[in-house]
Amino acid sequence: MDGSFPDSKGDKTMVVKCEDVWPEISNYFEGDLDPALKLAMEEHFAHCAHCSSVRDGMRNVIGLYGDKAMFPLPVGFYPRLHDRLADQVEGRKISRRDWLVSVGVTGALAASAICAAALDRFVPRPLSEMSQPARRLPERLVAIVDGGKKFHVPGCPFMHGKYHMVTPEEAVREGYTPCTRCMRDALRSAGNVTPDFEGEERASSATLEE
């Protein structure tokens, strides 16, 4: 289409044809045109359906593709990008979140160790058998002469022959009876003289056992 039209003032200062408009139409949108050329093109658009449709179509293209909605980022783009960058950007250091987690775990472990150490001070740990203090021997063992029926304080003058030592409880449990002579004094000094002992003492007072 011929673009040889007068401008709006009736002056034919500059006349453009379609072939002149098309190469410049992109610059028209860039605002990069000589004012006279721009005016001439606008006069041309007013009369040329083809060129005005090119102009309007190009404006539509620029508007559509320039809209941010045109190229949406993939879902999860940012987290994936930052995960990928974290190792490089933050060096070999762990991320802030991982750092907080590791600090928490370390603190918990340290607190547990401190508590365990404190408890250990107040709760005695069982020792090995060899480290146990020696059991306290009974304050007094009694002597049983082989074949006899009584038990005696070691060194009792009424003992004769071989003997072995047992606890008083064992001697009583096995049916032995205390020597009325030697054992009386010993039991009295301990406050353990029983009426039976006294009766038995009477029954055998003059009898030498062995």
Added chain:
Amino acid sequence: MQNRDQSEAELTLAPRSDPGHEHEAALIGRIQSGERELFYELIRPYERRVFVIAFTILRNEADAEDAAQDAFLKAFKYLAQFRSESRFSTWLIQVAINEARLRQRKSHLEIMRPIVDQENEDGTYTPRDFTDWREIPSEALERKEIREKLVEALGSLAQKYREVFVLRDVEHMSIEDTALALGISAGAVKTRLLRARLMLRDLLSPGLEGVWTGHSQIPKGTKPWS
């Protein structure tokens, strides 16, 4: 024909700017001094841009995401080589373009060149004359299938046109920065931008009831502008 009475201001694209150069230079200095975590702040305005340019070249979302990640990693690794007299965004886009092209070569994607790749950009271009031109409203972008058709139309252009168009019209970089990022002259950017815009206009002008909802009206293997 619509909107003829739109003001001149509306017809003319507003100047486009990047974030403050000085602020970025200060950030880069601090990163190089050891505050490495500021790198996240430095790249935040460009995360989407890097992905989009990678997607434009690779035409595959997963590959584009991988390429974008690699580009950011390389940018961090070689940040010391960045010269502060240029814009960080331009340098970063160069890194992203190189990364995407490298990945493209490795995957032999260049074999699948669109037919318009062979187009001579110096030749004259005659826009198609649509008597029934219909505008595609921006609200249509809410529909995924519409966006996919638009991406498909862009993908049908030769890579050299796609790159220029995306940097200028999608990411709103200046003509000069686009030229720097692509390593071409500002004149070449303008020429390719004109061609890309005209081709997309021709592909889109039949409207949503045309090529977008049915089979393409353009016979396969032919050029709609010839």
